[in-house]
Amino acid sequence: MTLNRPKAINSLTQTMVDRLSTILDRWERDDGVHTVVLSGAGERGLCAGGDVVAVYHSARKDGVDARRFWRAEYQLNGQIGRFAKPYVALMDGIVMGGGVGVSAHGNTRVVTDTAKVAMPEVGIGFIPDVGGVYLLSRAPGELGLHAALTGAPFSGADAIAMGFADHYVPHSELDAFTQAVLADGVERALAGHAIEPPPSDLAAQRDWVDECYSGDTVADIIAALRAHGAGPATDAADLIATRSPISLSVTLEAVRRAAKLESLEDVLTQDYRVSSASVRSHDLVEGIRAQLIDKDRKPQWRPATLAEVTVDDVEAYFEPVDDDLTF
Numbered sequence: 566m567t568l569n570r571p572k573a574i575n576s577l578t579q580t581m582v583d584r585l586s587t588i589l590d591r592w593e594r595d596d597g598v599h600t601v602v603l604s605g606a607g608e609r610g611l612c613a614g615g616d617v618v619a620v621y622h623s624a625r626k627d628g629v630d631a632r633r634f635w636r637a638e639y640q641l642n643g644q645i646g647r648f649a650k651p652y653v654a655l656m657d658g659i660v661m662g663g664g665v666g667v668s669a670h671g672n673t674r675v676v677t678d679t680a681k682v683a684m685p686e687v688g689i690g691f692i693p694d695v696g697g698v699y700l701l702s703r704a705p706g707e708l709g710l711h712a713a714l715t716g717a718p719f720s721g722a723d724a725i726a727m728g729f730a731d732h733y734v735p736h737s738e739l740d741a742f743t744q745a746v747l748a749d750g751v752e753r754a755l756a757g758h759a760i761e762p763p764p765s766d767l768a769a770q771r772d773w774v775d776e777c778y779s780g781d782t783v784a785d786i787i788a789a790l791r792a793h794g795a796g797p798a799t800d801a802a803d804l805i806a807t808r809s810p811i812s813l814s815v816t817l818e819a820v821r822r823a824a825k826l827e828s829l830e831d832v833l834t835q836d837y838r839v840s841s842a843s844v845r846s847h848d849l850v851e852g853i854r855a856q857l858i859d860k861d862r863k864p865q866w867r868p869a870t871l872a873e874v875t876v877d878d879v880e881a882y883f884e885p886v887d888d889d890l891t892f
Contacts (some may be wrong), residue, residue, distance in 0.1 A: 666695025
């Protein structure tokens with residue numbers, strides 16, 4: 566399967582999600598199909614996420630189309646997580662948001678030296694979804710929370726260290742690796758082309774990450790980062806401070822709740838509730854406007870500060886919805 570919107574870095578549309586689900590359902594039952602390989606067209610990456618401009622227009626209207634898209638997307642994420650045959654995701658180049666959802670829940674996840682993985686939702690007033698917090702909450706120490714609250718990209722080596730990927734194949738070897746999968750099967754292809762990943766830069770920073778991200782609130786975390794001194798911790802604090810306060814607060818709660826949920830499907834149900842609340846929020850529309858519509862990069866968040874976000878504000882994002890997601 567090839568995601569084929571290269572000009573949009575293969576961002577997912579409703580049609581693409583529906584087709585992926587239909588194809589996987591058919592191929593899982595087809596004895597003539599032994600392996601699925603997911604790749605992205607073009608040179609820029611596997612998938613930059615969902616079509617957030619379409620989400621923007623839906624949110625400004627009534628949110629119905631956005632919620633329909635998320636419902637189908639999360640069901641697809643669960644379908645990939647349960648897929649019974651080898652599902653090889655080529656996580657090459659940009660793999661963000663929804664791109665993580667169609668790759669990192671597969672049973673054979675391959676990253677490269679060009680991989681740029683991220684859950685950047687807090688930058689547009691949204692909350693990490695597509696089961697991303699299932700993985701983030703299970704990353705070593707507080708690395709997942711660091712990735713969630715900053716929204717910053719991480720490398721292929723980091724992705725393996727954090728549990729988002731399994732194998733490292735050089736970008737230059739991807740075509741040969743894919744042909745070997747088709748000809749010889751996954752195990753022999755990996756034996757012939759996968760190499761030891763370089764050390765993870767993020768994993769090497771566990772000491773300060775675990776210390777600073779242990780706070781009860783986002784404000785506590787930012788204060789700890791700033792107190793740590795100049796360098797990566799201060800850079801992280803500066804980045805977090807630009808994000809939507811309500812998105813940050815809900816993201817912290819979502820990651821910590823996900824750690825206590827048993828399955829990917831349970832987390833996807835939580836994601837659907839959170840996203841359904843997000844589509845009614847001020848910050849999702851404002852964040853997409855500032856980043857992708859007007860491109861002024863100057864979102865006016867509401868509430869404007871972390872201090873103005875209440876416990877009730879956060880709790881409202883986790884309330885059940887009339888059409889709760891089931892599997």
